[in-house]
Amino acid sequence: MDQKENLHFVGNQILLILFVILLALIIFAIGLMVGYGVIGDGSNIWAILSPEKWQELIGKFTGK
Structure with missing residues (x-):
């Protein structure tokens, strides 16, 4: 019983x-x-959750 608890x-x-x-x-x-x-452009709040937006953001920070 102790092991079950x-x-x-x-x-x-x-x-x-x-x-x-x-x-x-x-x-x-x-x-x-x-x-x-x-704070951002405010056009579409759902856009930040898209993979394309994240690729764009990562590209800006990495220079690619």
Whole structure:
């Protein structure tokens, strides 16, 4: 019974960690969209989440 309780505890902790990571990613994405839409050009807040925009940004920083 003790091993089952330990496994349940570990499972709960892993779920909590995954929830916190997911929440952090969502908050990060919202922050990117607000920053890009308000501080940036503001044309399309969803554009910051596209791979093309990230390739453009990385290219600006790396010079490629």
